[in-house]
Amino acid sequence: MCQKPVAKNHRAVMCDRPECQQWVHIKCGNITPEEYEELKSACDSPSKKTVWFCSVCENINLLTSLDISADSFPTDNSFSVLSESDMSEEDDFDPDHELNLSSDSCSSHSTGTKSSEDHTSPQRRPKFRKLRLLNVNCRSIKSKRKQHDLQAVIEQEDPDIICGTESHIDSNYFTSEIFPDTHEIFRKDRNRFGGGVFIGVKKDLLAMQEENMDTDCEAIWVKILFAGKQPLYVGCFYRPTDRDPIPLTKLDEAVKKLTGKSALPNIILTGDFNTPDIDWENGTIVTGENKPQYGRHLNQTMIDLANDNMLSQVQRIPTRGENILDLVFTTIPDQIRKVETAPGMSDHDAVAVQLDTTVKYARKKPRKVYLYKKGNMDGIRDEMEQYKDSFLQSNPTDNDVETNWTSFKTELFHLMDKHIPQKQISSWQDVPWMNMTIKRQIRKKKRIWKKAKRNGSEKNWKDFREIRKVIKSSMKRAYEEYIRSILDNDNTMIESKKKFWKFINSQKKDSGGIPTLKTEGGLATTSASKADVLNRQYQSVFTEEDTASFPDKGPSPYPAMPNIIFTTEGIEKLLGNLNPQKACGPDLIPIRVIRETAKQIAPILQIIFTQSYDTSTLPNDWLSANIVAIFKKRK
Incomplete structure (x- = not known):
């Protein structure tokens, strides 16, 4: 502000x-x-x-x-x-x-x-804004060049929902190697030679795929939930360029699963319908020489589909030449604030739709990170040495384990905040190699495109084609420089290795986390509710043993285990051998700080470990663990 x-x-x-x-x-x-x-x-x-x-x-x-x-x-x-x-x-x-x-x-x-x-962030999305949807004909996103085109369109329009047709990909392509990490992607692939549709929803929104609406046509449906409002059903459809009406018939079957209910739901259906000879102003078929292109029966089927399901077609701007091929159907035309075309990534223009529905984004709070390279570790060690002396002189055995552990952890965090600089980082996600120069070029391209569409000047169209080439060249060069900066680093350095493998793993993953889970009591949408659902599921598959009666195995043939003795030297050695690159546990104490202060904190931990062993009690932090659910592909 x-x-x-x-x-x-x-x-x-x-x-x-x-x-x-x-x-x-x-x-x-x-x-x-x-x-x-x-x-x-x-x-x-x-x-x-x-x-x-x-x-x-x-x-x-x-x-x-x-x-x-x-x-x-x-x-x-x-x-x-x-x-x-x-x-x-x-x-x-x-x-x-x-x-x-x-x-x-x-x-x-x-x-x-x-x-x-x-x-905390150089560019932040507003907390409230109108919902934006973008429909784009991709004409293949297999190559890096086309993937860059898709990222440029997303940067250009910043859509909350993106519907894509003709993706031309199959299951051999990971979602993460094609799409930016800002959207949750739902795909329905055909094969690598044609077809394929997808819907991407920003991860700030709550969305789930409607698999019960899947029919034998190239269409995918997603249900988006809003607090205190009716859900929005978004569909993306592609019809091949032939006279076969079956895809439209199958689409009609899917739509009727929604419109056949007592209350008319909120629906937006978009995509490439390839029906250029329908006059949507009057709801009639255009006739004439070689018209209608795909036959009267197919075009009438399309009109009947819209009328029978109370769908209004609100997109009246040509998207390829003089033809209106990319359409937007909806049951809520009064909530459509604006429909306009934009530069696309094929010979089709993209269609941008703005709804009167206002979205509140669930922004993650910025988190604090320590800048260890700028930290004063000698200062932490000196003051921890003083704390160790006072701790040992305060008769710590008179306190319980929880009190001693909390005192130690509080002092350690206090010294970290005092001697190590911190910064707040936000969860803003962006394409790492797309710099501000490219973003300005993308905005300029859209301005030139609008000017060319408005006056039809050949000079303006020439300027548009030229800047489009410049952007493609800039994006290719920026991406190659980014990859080169990762590969050319000295991979013997730990930081360089982490950056390298972070990039490699990001291109291999095919799941962006745990999606919304359906339960008998409703939907699990938050991290806590998802953890509870999965925990109950894990508990249900484990066998409950009878702990009331154990079989008598007789005397043990092995010698008794001697008492465990915790020594300061042994603890210091183990702490000094910890890997500082590993993540901290639920207590949030960084491994790097533990290793740097191993000599000072070993006597303190020796007392806490011994006291815990002798009293058979554990601090609360030691009773917690970080559990991560790992996605298992369906066979």
């Missing part, structure tokens, strides 16, 4: 909430110029209802006054007194960067100071 005062000529909105009443620049509030104009028009028309989200208090506003006048504009706000000289907001406004809330946009702090949390 920025600290600039809101001037009279700035485009800004004020929150109507009594506890907030802050003015926010539209750029900082994630309000596009188009939305701002709609709000202005709604002010002039009292019957028109419009809502917007305040990025300061994160509440919904039902219309507000947008006219900034010297008489009505309040000056007791967090942006200080109005300044006529500060006109930079208008000068800095970038219409192609309207969804980018940077850390130096508007501030909600009344003190006017910036918090350190504003700088």
Whole structure:
């Protein structure tokens, strides 16, 4: 959020909430110029209802006054007194960067100071925004060049949901080696020579595949859940270029599983339908020389499918030449805010759809990481030596094991925070090799494409083709440099090895974690609920032994085990041999710090270990474990 005062000529909105009443620049509030104009028009028309989200208090506003006048504009706000000289907001406004809330946009702090949390990520997605869907004809995504094209389209449109047709991949291709890690991908492959559809849903959203709607056609369905709202069913369909009506008949069977219910569900069906000779304005078949292209029966089947299932076709812009091939059907046409085309990745334009459904993203909190290379380990060792002496002199055996362990762990964390710098890192996921130069080129390409579509100038189309070549070349070069930086590093160094194998493993995995689980009591969506479901499942398959009666085996033929003695020297040796690259356990104590301070903490741990053994008690941290579910492919 920025600290600039809101001037009279700035485009800004004020929150109507009594506890907030802050003015926010539209750029900082994630309000596009188009939305701002709609709000202005709604002010002039009292019957028109419009809502917007305040990025300061994160509440919904039902219309507000947008006219900034010297008489009505309040000056007791967090942006200080109005300044006529500060006109930079208008000068800095970038219409192609309207969804980018940077850390130096508007501030909600009344003190006017910036918090350190504003700088955890160079680019952060807003917490609320309208749902965006993108339909794209891929015409194969097997090659690296086409995969780069897909990543460029995603960067260009930033869709919440992406529907793709003609992927041309099969089970030999891992999802992770093709698609970016920002989306959960649901695939229905045909073969590597043709066909194939997929739906990608941002991992911030809760989605699950509707396998019961699978029929013998190239279509895939996903159900997206929203808190307090009806679910949204998204389908992606591809029809081959022939006269066979069976794929449409099978699609109709799938759609009727939803529309045949008592209440009409929220549906969006998109894809490449290859029916160019239907006039969707009138719902009729275009006839004439060599028309309809695929026969009257197939085109009528398509029209009947839409009418019988109460689907409205809201996409009326040609996507290939003068033909409308990529369609968008929905049962909620009144919630479709905008439909427009965009540069695609084949001879088809992409179709971008914006819904009035507002999405709240479940952002993960930034986590703290220690910068060990900049840490003062000598300082930690010196102060831990002092703590060791005071600990040994305080008669630790008079305390229980839990108290001694908690005291030790608290002191260790205190010294880490004191002597090791930290930083907050967010969970923002991005393509590591896509730099800002490429992102600017992608935005420029879309501007040139819009200009060429608008006036049809050959010069503009030539400029578009040229910048498209430049982007492909830039992306290829950036990717190759990124790979070279991994392979050319000295792989004898531990950090270089980790970077190398992290990249290799990322290209091999085919599961992005545990999906939503169905249970008898409903859906398990959170990490805790998924862990509980899996834990109950694991318990159910184990045999419960009869512990009440054990068979008598007689005296043991082996000598009795001597008492275990914990020595300071032995503990120090074991701690010094720990691998610092291993992850810490549930106690969150870094292995690197344990190894660096092995000599100082060994006497403390010797007392705790001995006390635990003698009293047969364990600290709570030692009773916990990190358990990871490993995906097992179906046979």
